[in-house]
Amino acid sequence: MFSSANAIQVTLGGLATGSLYAVILFGIILVFQVSRSINFAYGPTGMLGTFASYALYSEFGLPVWFAVLIGIGVTVLIAALTDLLIIRRLPPQQGFDVVVTLGELLFLTALAQLVFGASAQSYLKLLTDVPVLSRNIFVNGNDVLAVVLGVAVAIGGYFVLNSTSLGVSLRAAAADPSVAQSVGINVRGLRTAAWAVSGVFVAVGAMMFAARLSVNAFYMTPIVINVFIAGMIGGLDRYWPPMLSAFGIALYQSWAMYLFGEAGGVPALFILVIVILAAVPKRLLDERHEARA
Amino acid sequence: MGFGIFIVITALLPFVIGQYYLYVVTQVMIYAIATLGLDVLYGRTGQLSLAHASFFGIGAYVAALSNTFGVPVVLQPVLVLGLAVIVGALVAIPTLRLSGLRLALVTLLFGELFVWLIDHASNLTGGSQGMTVQPLTLGPFDSSEPLDGYALAAIASLLATVMCVQLGKTQYGRRMLAVRDSELASASVGIPIVRTKIAAFILSAILAGAAGWIYAYVVGFVSPTTFDLFGSVNFLVAVILGGSGRVLGAWCGALYIVLVPEVFSSIGYPNLFPIVGGAVMIVVAMTIPRGLVGSLEKLGETLWAVRGRRGRAGG
Numbered sequence: 001m002f003s004s005a006n007a008i009q010v011t012l013g014g015l016a017t018g019s020l021y022a023v024i025l026f027g028i029i030l031v032f033q034v035s036r037s038i039n040f041a042y043g044p045t046g047m048l049g050t051f052a053s054y055a056l057y058s059e060f061g062l063p064v065w066f067a068v069l070i071g072i073g074v075t076v077l078i079a080a081l082t083d084l085l086i087i088r089r090l091p092p093q094q095g096f097d098v099v100v101t102l103g104e105l106l107f108l109t110a111l112a113q114l115v116f117g118a119s120a121q122s123y124l125k126l127l128t129d130v131p132v133l134s135r136n137i138f139v140n141g142n143d144v145l146a147v148v149l150g151v152a153v154a155i156g157g158y159f160v161l162n163s164t165s166l167g168v169s170l171r172a173a174a175a176d177p178s179v180a181q182s183v184g185i186n187v188r189g190l191r192t193a194a195w196a197v198s199g200v201f202v203a204v205g206a207m208m209f210a211a212r213l214s215v216n217a218f219y220m221t222p223i224v225i226n227v228f229i230a231g232m233i234g235g236l237d238r239y240w241p242p243m244l245s246a247f248g249i250a251l252y253q254s255w256a257m258y259l260f261g262e263a264g265g266v267p268a269l270f271i272l273v274i275v276i277l278a279a280v281p282k283r284l285l286d287e288r289h290e291a292r293a
Numbered sequence: 294m295g296f297g298i299f300i301v302i303t304a305l306l307p308f309v310i311g312q313y314y315l316y317v318v319t320q321v322m323i324y325a326i327a328t329l330g331l332d333v334l335y336g337r338t339g340q341l342s343l344a345h346a347s348f349f350g351i352g353a354y355v356a357a358l359s360n361t362f363g364v365p366v367v368l369q370p371v372l373v374l375g376l377a378v379i380v381g382a383l384v385a386i387p388t389l390r391l392s393g394l395r396l397a398l399v400t401l402l403f404g405e406l407f408v409w410l411i412d413h414a415s416n417l418t419g420g421s422q423g424m425t426v427q428p429l430t431l432g433p434f435d436s437s438e439p440l441d442g443y444a445l446a447a448i449a450s451l452l453a454t455v456m457c458v459q460l461g462k463t464q465y466g467r468r469m470l471a472v473r474d475s476e477l478a479s480a481s482v483g484i485p486i487v488r489t490k491i492a493a494f495i496l497s498a499i500l501a502g503a504a505g506w507i508y509a510y511v512v513g514f515v516s517p518t519t520f521d522l523f524g525s526v527n528f529l530v531a532v533i534l535g536g537s538g539r540v541l542g543a544w545c546g547a548l549y550i551v552l553v554p555e556v557f558s559s560i561g562y563p564n565l566f567p568i569v570g571g572a573v574m575i576v577v578a579m580t581i582p583r584g585l586v587g588s589l590e591k592l593g594e595t596l597w598a599v600r601g602r603r604g605r606a607g608g
Binding site for chain 1: 393409526570575579
């Protein structure tokens with residue numbers, strides 16, 4: 001039944017999910033803006049770090065904070081190695097970053113299934129068991145943390161990319177690598193660093209989502225599809241449009257699932273994308289900046 | 294001559310190998326038809342699609358649901374063809390303005406929607422549990438008999454191969470290659486980009502749908518896990534490994550995606566195939582971007598040129 005409490009609940013849930021989408025999307029934007037590459041294996045990269053942290057906590061008895069830190073470290077390592085061993089060695093053919101990272105997606109997902117098993121598991125609580133509001137509207141500590149992280153990453157990320165010398169170097173390396181190299185910017189190092197840092201964001205997002213869901217090797221696939229769609233709608237060469245799309249898509253899906261049931265999420269997203277493709281002017285879909293992808 | 298060899302080998306195989314291996318070869322032929330479809334779209338026209346397993350699934354579920362609804366056998370190929378044309382065009386039209394990541398994402402979303410439909414129409418499709426498919430029978434023909442299934446797959450794969458070889462010699466085939474290499478240059482010489490892309494999507498969907506239809510009858514079981522994102526990535530692995538834009542490459546790719554899992558199953562490690570598949574896709578894209586067949590062609594050209602130079606020097 002529709003009530004104002006339900007409406008607030010749905011909106012807050014969408015906001016928390018959108019915040020985590022924004023955290024994950026920031027890593028994608030960072031990588032794209034500095035290397036013009038797309039990492040389709042981004043989701044499984046975070047998933048492996050999440051599974052590693054859980055294994056360290058449950059099998060080896062490590063403290064939660066330490067297990068989480070090592071899990072993030074695992075994701076950072078995989079992301080950096082993706083650039084070092086794969087992306088920078090690719091032949092200069094269009095779309096090959098998409099192709100090889102699809103291969104990596106298959107590889108990492110199957111590897112996780114082999115190592116951690118195919119059945120769904122529950123993850124660390126990460127504040128999901130700490131109620132913040134619990135009378136008519138239910139909000140837990142994980143929701144609050146998600147929103148704080150999402151807003152902090154969105155604003156902080158904008159500041160770093162636009163108002164710091166690091167951000168200027170990143171944009172210079174993306175705009176013209178040879179000129180950036182000639183003025184002393186270590187373009188290759190900067191790119192690998194961007195890939196590595198993107199691992200932090202997907203690991204945090206993957207762990208936060210894992211605390212809310214039962215997880216298996218495939219749990220990050222639909223999440224990252226939603227995040228990529230936010231990036232596609234907003235344009236990965238921009239900043240605020242994709243970030244706001246992340247929040248918008250999560251709110252839209254929350255409402256679609258509330259109104260049409262749990263199963264309404266996928267067709268609602270599909271309809272949204274088709275409507276946007278039909279309505280958005282061609283110049284906004286122009287991919288002249290997407291060199292490889 | 295190539296087709297002659299193909300026909301002779303196909304005719305002799307049932308006398309040489311046992312029923313199980315005949316069933317495996319049948320699957321290679323079925324996957325070759327679908328891989329040829331993705332090769333038309335990705336290898337020749339440059340359109341990266343992650344909905345290919347869904348096209349394959351449409352054909353498979355037409356076969357499965359035809360049992361339920363009692364659709365006559367002779368009408369089923371027409372149904373597969375019609376659905377493939379409609380769905381191929383439906384996927385193609387919204388993606389005409391897209392390329393790269395956006396194209397991959399929108400086609401992926403079509404694939405997700407297909408799996409969602411199968412899962413949520415569980416009273417018809419069996420949902421995620423899948424459904425059994427009764428054999429196709431027509432007079433003495435019975436698709437559950439290895440030899441009959443093999444004959445059906447052999448004829449269909451021969452037709453698909455002939456069509457793809459001939460396509461390369463037609464104006465449409467050359468237009469596809471031009472669109473793949475440069476849309477701007479193609480438009481400047483008057484090639485209808487939109488029509489070419491839609492035709493590629495439709496042809497790709499028809500080949501995958503036909504393969505899926507035969508697959509369902511030969512295997513006797515369909516479930517959505519065969520037709521999800523990972524199914525589409527496997528088709529992409531087949532095209533890239535074999536060599537995109539090459540008919541022989543599609544066959545090599547099909548051999549790989551059918552035989553390698555068989556090998557892993559036979560040694561007791563069936564779960565290793567996706568890991569190896571992912572690694573193969575990465576390594577092939579990095580080291581031999583032309584694929585196996587393309588690289589062998591290049592090697593042959595190089596050796597031929599060296600031999601020619603030596604011949605001239607000697608003479």
